[in-house]
Amino acid sequence: MSGQQPAGAGSSAVFQPLAADDPTTVAGYRLAARLGAGGMGKVYLSYTPGGRPVAVKVIRPEFGEDAEFRRRFAQEVRSAQRVQGLFTAPVIDADAEGAQPWLVTAYVPGPSLADAVVAHGALPVETVLLLVAGMAEALHVIHGAGLVHRDLKPSNVLLAADGPRVIDFGIAHAADATSLTGSGVTIGTPSFMAPEQAAGSRVTAATDIFALGQVAVYAATGVPAFGEGTSHGVLYRIVHEQPDLSAVPERLSELVGRCLAKDPEARPSVAEVIRLCQEANAATVLRRPEDWLPTAVSADITARTATPGPAQTPPPPATAPSVGYSPTAPAQPPTAPAHAPAPPAHAPTAPAYSPTAPAYPATAPGGPAGAAPTQPAATPPPAPVPATPAYPTPAPGQVPHPAAQAYAHAYAPTQGPAPAAFPMPGPYRAPGAPAPAPARNAGRRALLIGLAAALVFGVGGATTAYVLMKDKGQANAANGNGNGGGNGKTGDAPSQGGSSSAPKVSAKPAPQPADFKNINLTAGYHLTLGEDVVRPQDGEDGNYELSYDTGGYLDAESNGGNLVLLDPGQEGSLETCLAETRFTREVYVNKLSKGRQVCVTTGTGHMGLVTVKGFSPEGSPSTYMTLDVTVWRNAVPSDSGS
Template identity: 50%
Template sequence: MSSAPSNDPFQPLKADDPAVVGGYRLAAVLGAGGMGKVYLSYTPGGRPLAIKVIRAEFSEDPEFRRRFQQEVRAAQRVQGLYTAPVIDSDTEGAQPWLATAYVPGPSLAHAVARHGQLPLRSVLLLTVGVAEALGVIHGAGIVHRDLKPANVLLAADGPRVIDFGIARAADTTALTGTGVSVGTPAFMSPEQAAVGTVTPATDVFALGQIAAYAAIGAPAFGDGPSHAVLYRIVHEDPDLGRLPEALRPLVTRCLSRDPADRPTLTDIIRMCHEISPEPLRQGEDWLPRAVAGSITERHQLPAPAPTPPPKPTTGPAPTPTQYSPQPPAPGPAHPYTPTGYAVAAAPTQTGPGAPGAPGFPGTPGGVPAGPWQQNTHPQGYATPPPHYPSGFAQPGYQQPGYQHPGSPPSGWGSPGFQPAGPRPGRAGLIVAASVIGALVVLGVIGSLLPDDPDTSGKGDRASSSSNGASSGGGSGDTADSGDKAREKPADPEPVTYKGIDMTANYALKLADHPPRPQEDTGSGVSYGKGDFYFYWDSLFGDERVGSANGKLVVLKNSQKGSLEVCRQETRYTEKIDLEQLTSGSQICVLSKAGHIAVVTYRGKAGPDDPSRYITLDLTVWRNAEEAQQS
């Protein structure tokens, strides 16, 4: 996410900006980009945070939400000296958000645009720091995918890499086909620009671009329309004419078109030390004085806006539940409540002094009532602590049908309030109920009478059909429904196959018994012919599983693969990158022929194995659904 388009690093909140995100009161806008907007906030202890709120378009995509949850969990494992750690997040709310430590420094893009190219020592320390950050990020199983100058912040003690993994959450979602690009064209790798393949070597190419950008003051493949830049990246050599001679071998290797020819991160760090005429040590003098001045500007943080007093109430008095805090969704409450703004008493609060607890001051019998229900939030609603659902306590929101425990009936105590009297027409209802009851009693008595000898056959049939009858129902209707229930076929029995080794570019069909992976000849470069295939691109290292005759669903860790679970899922896709899977991951496969299977991924061949294959367990329910018409 890019920095705000102004020399002032802190932009005021606008009318369409939220005042609070996840319980954190916002103080300013830090920047905006294709994925969303970044705000400044604070922890209860006063430490500044950068809160990234994802765009609503992405939030509405279920595949994005699933991937975003995965990436946030992975990002929380990244704890490097040159990364901004993830502090808090909400992946379930109306608009997902992610809070990281605030880095008081400009982005590399902002620094170069304002002050021009950096000296050699700064470029080398920048490159070493970013390489070290990528080592930690890759170690957590994440490929950045969108490493660019706007995602490298220049702090007083070295660079910080931010937004790692977030671009992956948007990759291959529905939005990528509607004009929303993943990755910045000027800093994409050739394989990423051409076929969308992403590996750790992709980030090495971007690192070479960043080093060149910092030393030259411009992108190595030039500016212009995205399609023109992408064409040059794929087909032409970079313009390194203005690059310092000492940096050319390093940058040239990083910008190799073949990912296999690019150096490792360890090699990059070693080469930087060899290039430097003096020992490389990070310190507060690693940046030119003018750029360091931008860091000072970012230390002068704006405070959150003070909370105004409650607005006077006009019109009819509110009901007791209108301002009462609503109960949170199940789950652990956040251990603290951000400071700097008024918060209504949390519904989970207990013990003496808690609103609604026995002996709460000014509330007879512990029933909350009166002015305490109107908190001091400017919109007049309860502000939830972090991790509460974002729909909780919104302006004017009242949970349907919810009455605060122990509260009087809604409207009690309002001017002119009268207890409800008897509803009209109750006498008629009583008479009708009496008639129906009498008919039921007569029916029961009739069923106890002995059958007529002349109609014993009919009596047998009536007895047979009444066995499944529900109380008060006609025997004919019940017989019909029983016949329909008997007509519905039972679920097929599952068949399980353990330890199937599937070679790269092979596929299997769920109807086969046992399923034997077959070579996928003549099926194109990246798509198989079977119900489930394993594809590997030997040139770019791309690995994926998919289905050419159905659809797939990657199950969550909390789910256990079963026929019912697979039938209920709707998060469909046709292909899955192998890097998304870990040992034990389960995938529902729903074939067009009506077969349903659960694939349990067990792992892939080791680096020293001469064959490339994956191992999986397979449970199949054959003919579980109607076959789709082709």
């Protein structure tokens, strides 16, 4: 059982702001955003005291009112806390006795399988095999803790950078006990139920294997194995009809076919599921590279990694604090007390702007300092302005005037100048004050410098242009190809398109691909892409264009050569290889799987695309890879100048 339920497909934002009916804290966990909602409740983002993000799931009040649900919920939480698998989200905290039951799990920064398929389509076969194998390992530890998931579906599988995470295990069992299941509330998703589950029969670990097969079909094709439609229609097909596997890739057919057997006894165990994944991968060990997901899905992981922090109390201002108005202060500033002493006559004049003073002039027009400012007769006079703004700024060590203290406390920040987060566009100027005049010498000096630069540029540029035009005219005269059909004399003006001195180059024909199928490249051998027939040759060290090193990696050894390992699902082509810049000199075999592609650039100007078809079987006397190679000769500039 887990508490994380990501935002549904089509959500405009990964982290949704808290709504008016959302709590701000749950048992001391300050909530930062809402991750999503489902049939069981809502899920929020929060943090541990150490700063780790967690998912807080708050159960719906209707379930909390059922005593049997609370009993089973507490039991499932205790069992779930024993689940410590690499492909599950561990339960950290929970409370089944509160006003609303809740539980906390580790936050997984990744989209659900459902969201990924809806947004980006079906996944590559290699990704599906790694997905199913990881889910099988998760079921192994879930079943080992005495739990049956009962609701294994694409929205309960999160795609993290290092593999899938199965969440919400066991929670459907607690919900089955409530009276709500008999009043229209559905627990579980019909499209991913097992036949015995749909018929109300006994649920076992084999029930999760059936759901695992359905999830595999959905990941590989983008549609459920038993179609879509009404719940009754889907459940009928699950119990009485065979799944539609026509769109399932051939390498997955045996795996999903055995998982979707109607008889629970005929379904494979978790260990057999992992073995079937290994066999379909044409290798004895599944290799999980860092980039096991397509690039577009990996980008979704990045978006979910930047988690927002909880709202501060009070929240920081969105704009620079205004000294003329504060929403928490009265519309007019308080007047100075009648008994307040007048400021000393020798005090310095107040500055034109201070963050602790309002936007009033330091002195009233036509009046002494400290007098109330007057307004022009043309405009109606506003409410009286107090004399407080004219109080002088105290000298260091001097106590401010009491009235000025009262005013500053009510209207201005007391921590000093405006914070750096809200920079002012320039020095403040009081209304009606003249703009500061620029320094005389600065303007005159800038003008003289500009004139001198223009004069130097004009003379130098004209001389350079004359020399270039003279040389170009002489060259054209010598070659007899003057611009515009002229006689080639030096004085002829160039045409619009003939100003460049570079010779015209005819368009280079597009390189044509040459395909070489089923090359068995043995460790210790290499390929030369420039040969008429690309075939393995002995040797792994030297000026070779692509070699299979006995250390277990493909190597680009030629001068200026490099390799690029394409992402799973990324379609290789000449355009793709020319655009890629993720260069490396070595690609280790443990990062390769059947179907992966590698772009090869040689120092002699050739481009190649290598597609892995398979590996030597266990027990073979030699170690080799079976490759398809496509070569575009002279497709890139050669470092050697050829």
